[in-house]
Amino acid sequence: xxxxxxxxxxxxxxxxxxxxxxxxxxxxxxxxxxxxxxxxxxxxxxxxxxxxxxxxxxxxxxxxxxxxxxxxxxxxxxxxxxxxxxxxxxxxxxxxxxxxxxxxxxxxxxxxxxxxxxxxxxxxxxxxxxxxxxxxxxxxxxxxxxxxxxxxxxxxxxxxxxxxxxxxxxxxxxxxxxxxxxxxxxxxxxxxxxxxxxxxxxxxxxxxxxxxxxxxxxxxxxxxxxxxxxxxxxxx
Amino acid sequence: xxxxxxxxxxxxxxxxxxxxxxxxxxxxxxxxxxxxxxxxxxxxxxxxxxxxxxxxxxxxxxxxxxxxxxxxxxxxxxxxxxxxxxxxxxxxxxxxxxxxxxxxxxxxxxxxxxxxxxxxxxxxxxxxxxxxxxxxxxxxxxxxxxxxxxxxxxxxxxxxxxxxxxxxxxxxxxxxxxxxxxxxxxxxxxxxxxxxxxxxxxxxxxxxxxxxxxxxxxxxxxxxxxxxxxxxxxxxxxxxxxxxxxxxxxxxxxxxxxxxxxxxxxxxxxxxxxxxxxxxxxxxxxxxxxxxxxxxxxxxxxxxxxxxxxxxxxxxxxxxxxxxxxxxxxxxxxxxxxxxxxxxxxxxxxxxxxxxxxxxxxxxxxxxxxxxxxxxxxxxxxxxxxxxxxxxxxxxxxxxxxxxxxxxxx
Ligand SMILES: Nc1ncnc2c1ncn2[C@@H]1O[C@H](COP(=O)(O)OP(=O)(O)OP(=O)(O)O)[C@@H](O)[C@H]1O
Ligand SMILES: [Mg+2]
Numbered sequence: 001x002x003x004x005x006x007x008x009x010x011x012x013x014x015x016x017x018x019x020x021x022x023x024x025x026x027x028x029x030x031x032x033x034x035x036x037x038x039x040x041x042x043x044x045x046x047x048x049x050x051x052x053x054x055x056x057x058x059x060x061x062x063x064x065x066x067x068x069x070x071x072x073x074x075x076x077x078x079x080x081x082x083x084x085x086x087x088x089x090x091x092x093x094x095x096x097x098x099x100x101x102x103x104x105x106x107x108x109x110x111x112x113x114x115x116x117x118x119x120x121x122x123x124x125x126x127x128x129x130x131x132x133x134x135x136x137x138x139x140x141x142x143x144x145x146x147x148x149x150x151x152x153x154x155x156x157x158x159x160x161x162x163x164x165x166x167x168x169x170x171x172x173x174x175x176x177x178x179x180x181x182x183x184x185x186x187x188x189x190x191x192x193x194x195x196x197x198x199x200x201x202x203x204x205x206x207x208x209x210x211x212x213x214x215x216x217x218x219x220x221x222x223x224x225x226x227x228x229x230x231x232x233x234x235x236x
Numbered sequence: 237x238x239x240x241x242x243x244x245x246x247x248x249x250x251x252x253x254x255x256x257x258x259x260x261x262x263x264x265x266x267x268x269x270x271x272x273x274x275x276x277x278x279x280x281x282x283x284x285x286x287x288x289x290x291x292x293x294x295x296x297x298x299x300x301x302x303x304x305x306x307x308x309x310x311x312x313x314x315x316x317x318x319x320x321x322x323x324x325x326x327x328x329x330x331x332x333x334x335x336x337x338x339x340x341x342x343x344x345x346x347x348x349x350x351x352x353x354x355x356x357x358x359x360x361x362x363x364x365x366x367x368x369x370x371x372x373x374x375x376x377x378x379x380x381x382x383x384x385x386x387x388x389x390x391x392x393x394x395x396x397x398x399x400x401x402x403x404x405x406x407x408x409x410x411x412x413x414x415x416x417x418x419x420x421x422x423x424x425x426x427x428x429x430x431x432x433x434x435x436x437x438x439x440x441x442x443x444x445x446x447x448x449x450x451x452x453x454x455x456x457x458x459x460x461x462x463x464x465x466x467x468x469x470x471x472x473x474x475x476x477x478x479x480x481x482x483x484x485x486x487x488x489x490x491x492x493x494x495x496x497x498x499x500x501x502x503x504x505x506x507x508x509x510x511x512x513x514x515x516x517x518x519x520x521x522x523x524x525x526x527x528x529x530x531x532x533x534x535x536x537x538x539x540x541x542x543x544x545x546x547x548x549x550x551x552x553x554x555x556x557x558x559x560x561x562x563x564x565x566x567x568x569x570x571x572x573x574x575x576x577x578x579x580x581x582x583x584x585x586x587x588x589x590x591x592x593x594x595x596x597x598x599x600x601x602x603x604x605x606x607x608x609x610x611x612x613x614x615x616x617x618x619x620x621x622x623x624x625x626x627x628x629x630x631x632x633x634x635x636x637x638x639x640x641x642x643x644x645x646x
Contacts, residue, residue: 052640055559057558057559057639057640058640077563077564078563078564078565081558081561081562081563081564081566082561082563084558084559084560084561085560085561086561090559090560092643096552096555096556096559096643098553098556100248100249100252101248109557109560110560110561112238112241112245113557113560113561113562113563113566114561115238118241157560161560161561
């Protein structure tokens with residue numbers, strides 16, 4: 001199995017006044033290409049902090065991080081941006097679509113920072129919208145879409161640059177159960193196509209889509225169990 | 237990120253708030269409009285001054301009779317007749333900054349030929365006067381000095397008189413009558429055009445001063461040696477002041493005016509007359525320049541202000557752009573470009589308004605419209621620089637945002 005994520009002693013401390021908050025402590029983690037991982041844990045346990053570090057949005061206070069064979073520790077903001085552009089797709093709880101741009105342009109946006117030509121940009125954005133089942137909504141503004149549809153656009157935007165890693169921080173948090181299930185089905189389909197998916201959730205049903213569940217408590221990884229057997233049973 | 241993409245996103249974010257964009261650019265609009273109007277008005281005034289210089293003759297100084305004072309009441313200009321033909325001769329001979337000093341008297345009368353008649357200005361003046369005014373003969377000849385000194389009945393006419401009295405024939409050699417005195421036309425003057433104050437300079441007949449005194453203005457005020465004015469040409473533009481000084485000195489001596497006594501003549505040069513007229517235009521230019529400067533400054537600060545607001549409002553967007561791969565310099569460039577686009581829009585509107593304004597002012601003030609492409613280009617460049625200068629700080633702030641904090645913003 002090919003390793004895509006390898007962290008050693010990864011920590012993130014915040015200074016709040018004179019007090020040090022250990023948001024993430026000494027994380028040693030290996031994730032292989034093609035895995036579907038769910039991160040769970042109580043509020044404030046460091047899940048988002050971990051996601052930010054894995055997604056190269058933040059730099060660790062200490063420890064090392066290797067993404068897709070590239071050593072990320074200690075590289076500057078421009079290089080970090082370039083890693084995000086090439087390798088990482090983010091999905092947020094709050095969708096974060098640009099309200100003034102239609103679905104198509106929202107999805108195209110990451111490609112602009114990769115200097116992709118307009119024609120192939122259009123092409124790839126259409127493909128991504130197609131993959132999330134929204135080809136017929138390409139020219140709708142976010143305000144003209146439902147929550148589930150907006151999250152699909154956000155997912156299309158996350159996969160348009162063909163990332164090796166898809167990160168989602170509570171992607172179903174703002175959706176009802178049915179819509180949440182649809183979104184999760186989408187993540188599963190994408191995972192089956194070979195994209196490594198890591199998502200944060202509070203809900204057991206959502207976590208059950210994953211093959212592997214990590215649990216955090218007070219910034220520490222406390223449990224790491226595989227659901228391989230369970231999935232195997234389900235498929236019978 | 238490619239330039240065209242950045243430009244496109246700058247336009248789309250500005251379009252989402254058109255009213256605000258326009259209000260933001262107001263300062264730039266007014267500033268640039270003022271610059272364009274200022275340059276237009278200034279250049280127009282300049283051209284007009286140059287035009288006046290050209291038509292009245294260069295380096296010309298007018299010496300006129302002064303005003304009389306009798307029992308405390310001062311008469312108008314020319315009420316005290318003191319200038320003589322001798323004065324003119326003395327000026328020309330003694331003043332080394334003086335090239336020509338030509339006496340003249342002026343009246344007006346009906347000019348008649350066999351079938352037509354025309355009311356025109358009659359100048360008793362010789363070739364010296366024409367020389368001082370830089371006025372050429374286009375056909376025929378000027379007076380000889382012999383003819384000028386004796387009361388010969390020769391005349392030189394201006395273009396207007398020629399077209400009025402001799403629309404078809406060549407006027408040279410034709411006869412005209414002024415106050416029943418027959419004159420033979422020996423010369424035709426070049427076209428001079430209008431004076432800045434609207435008089436037709438070509439509506440004129442020149443006859444020798446001696447003839448004018450004895451036959452036309454006879455019994456008038458300019459009897460014997462006296463003349464109405466002396467037209468002086470300084471030897472060069474730089475010598476005008478010196479020539480004026482020499483005129484005053486020579487005439488004071490000749491007229492026996494003691495120090496402290498008022499002069500019985502006046503000395504004015506074209507430059508002074510024109511300068512006085514140009515003064516109001518210059519004041520207008522200065523006013524416009526101040527308006528331009530202040531407006532551009534205020535406009536720049538307005539842009540900075542609105543860009544700061546925009547960065548705050550769009551913090552999440554900035555965070556998102558960073559999350560999907562925008563580098564800090566991409567964000568910096570995007571916001572600087574937005575500021576530049578705002579200023580350029582303002583600049584273009586300003587140029588349009590400024591041009592319209594200077595055309596209107598030129599129409600009302602009746603001077604040439606001068607549209608300066610260089611001024612327009614410079615204004616545009618300057619507007620862009622204002623955008624860069626005042627947009628840089630907000631853009632820099634945006635580029636330094638932490639993506640996580642930015643994304644968490646409500
Ligand atoms: N910018 C910050 N400054 C200071 N402390 C922070 C900052 N961001 C996070 N923390 C702290 O780090 C800890 C972990 O936060 P994190 O956001 O990772 O939690 P979480 O597991 O995602 O919680 P939730 O489930 O509520 O989203 C928390 O105690 C939080 O207060
Ligand atoms: Mg969180």
